[in-house]
Amino acid sequence: MQEIPSGGLQHSRLHKANTWRCSAQPAATLSASQSSNELLFRAVETLFKFPPFFNFAVSQAREKIAERGRQIGLDFEGEVAALRGGTDWEAELRGVRDPDLVLPDYYTQPFHAYRDGNLCWEAALQVNAAAKSVHAPVMDPEGKLLDPEGDSQLRGSYTRNMLKLMERAGATRPVRDAVDLGCATGLSTLELQSAFPAASFTALDLSPHFLAVARHLQQQREAASGASEPIRFVHAAAEATGLPSETVDLVSCCLVMHELPRAATKNIIAEAHRVLRPGGTFAIMEMNPASAGFQRIFRNPFAYAAFKSTEPWLMEYISLDLPAELREAGFVSVLQAECTPRHFTMVALKA
Numbered sequence: 001m002q003e004i005p006s007g008g009l010q011h012s013r014l015h016k017a018n019t020w021r022c023s024a025q026p027a028a029t030l031s032a033s034q035s036s037n038e039l040l041f042r043a044v045e046t047l048f049k050f051p052p053f054f055n056f057a058v059s060q061a062r063e064k065i066a067e068r069g070r071q072i073g074l075d076f077e078g079e080v081a082a083l084r085g086g087t088d089w090e091a092e093l094r095g096v097r098d099p100d101l102v103l104p105d106y107y108t109q110p111f112h113a114y115r116d117g118n119l120c121w122e123a124a125l126q127v128n129a130a131a132k133s134v135h136a137p138v139m140d141p142e143g144k145l146l147d148p149e150g151d152s153q154l155r156g157s158y159t160r161n162m163l164k165l166m167e168r169a170g171a172t173r174p175v176r177d178a179v180d181l182g183c184a185t186g187l188s189t190l191e192l193q194s195a196f197p198a199a200s201f202t203a204l205d206l207s208p209h210f211l212a213v214a215r216h217l218q219q220q221r222e223a224a225s226g227a228s229e230p231i232r233f234v235h236a237a238a239e240a241t242g243l244p245s246e247t248v249d250l251v252s253c254c255l256v257m258h259e260l261p262r263a264a265t266k267n268i269i270a271e272a273h274r275v276l277r278p279g280g281t282f283a284i285m286e287m288n289p290a291s292a293g294f295q296r297i298f299r300n301p302f303a304y305a306a307f308k309s310t311e312p313w314l315m316e317y318i319s320l321d322l323p324a325e326l327r328e329a330g331f332v333s334v335l336q337a338e339c340t341p342r343h344f345t346m347v348a349l350k351a
């Protein structure tokens with residue numbers, strides 16, 4: 001773990017200096033592939049723009065998630081049906097939706113093999129089960145061994161890294177008020193809460209469907225435990241949280257930036273800086289394009305096109321120089337560590 005200079009490209013490891021600049025990645029990948037593969041990449045991408053191919057890729061991706069779920073002993077369909085049944089979801093949605101919130105254009109398009117992206121019940125009811133399936137192989141460097149606890153391992157690794165990196169960065173401010181940007185159904189918020197049990201949390205998302213599920217699950221947990229949780233789920237954009245300036249000690253952004261165009265990520269970094277108190281921490285967990293796992297995908301035109309068909313802003317994410325953006329926004333002590341063989345944790349402090 002160490003301070004990250006901009007530029008260069010190395011795979012990140014906990015034990016050695018890790019220099020990561022996303023913007024080096026596509027250039028390196030594409031130039032290496034140029035002679036033999038570039039035309040194939042373009043052809044496959046063009047092919048995926050046609051609805052029949054796109055729909056085929058999407059159905060394959062969904063079937064793979066359900067199949068992998070079965071392999072780890074997860075009753076994917078049963079879990080989703082249990083959540084769906086007996087609840088008036090439209091009423092739940094009315095309880096969380098801010099009718100005045102204008103959704104950005106980049107958000108209102110297909111994501112993750114759902115035609116309505118994050119704005120539908122199918123995605124919202126499946127997301128927790130899908131996380132277990134998708135993250136089952138995440139701790140295996142080859143991406144092959146499936147662990148039913150992969151999702152928890154990934155999240156636990158994030159918060160452990162976050163705490164270590166905060167210490168190394170010299171973050172001394174106690175975390176009393178924290179924000180989870182892009183919280184979905186609250187999995188990332190609950191992990192944060194376990195790392196900072198004395199804090200209060202504001203958890204934001206643009207999807208009222210995800211937030212309806214988040215609130216519903218929260219009510220179930222509160223009914224079971226008899227205690228109310230210090231988590232407030234709010235329908236808002238991460239780039240316009242509505243929170244007063246300098247009122248927060250920690251902002252976390254977990255697995256959100258790969259879903260964003262570059263301009264939105266810059267706006268979110270600026271918003272995190274605005275709401276943080278001096279000395280506060282911005283923590284990020286994301287896919288690491290420099291990792292061997294992602295390199296394998298980028299070398300294979302079909303795997304790449306299939307992945308990109310579910311992540312419309314992938315190339316914008318990859319071309320982002322995240323440490324440089326953080327510094328430009330006024331953050332200091334930008335540190336990074338490997339979270340899984342495919343993900344990194346990054347922290348930065350507000351001076």
Ligand SMILES: C[S@@+](CC[C@H](N)C(=O)[O-])C[C@H]1O[C@@H](n2cnc3c(N)ncnc32)[C@H](O)[C@@H]1O
Pocket residue numbers: 107118131181182183184185187188204205206207210236237238239253254255256259260264
């Ligand atoms: C891949 S999910 C990650 C969710 C959660 N943080 C986790 O770790 O499970 C990305 C989430 O970010 C949300 N999101 C994307 N862009 C956003 C934005 N500009 N503001 C707020 N939420 C956003 C999506 O609706 C989605 O719930």
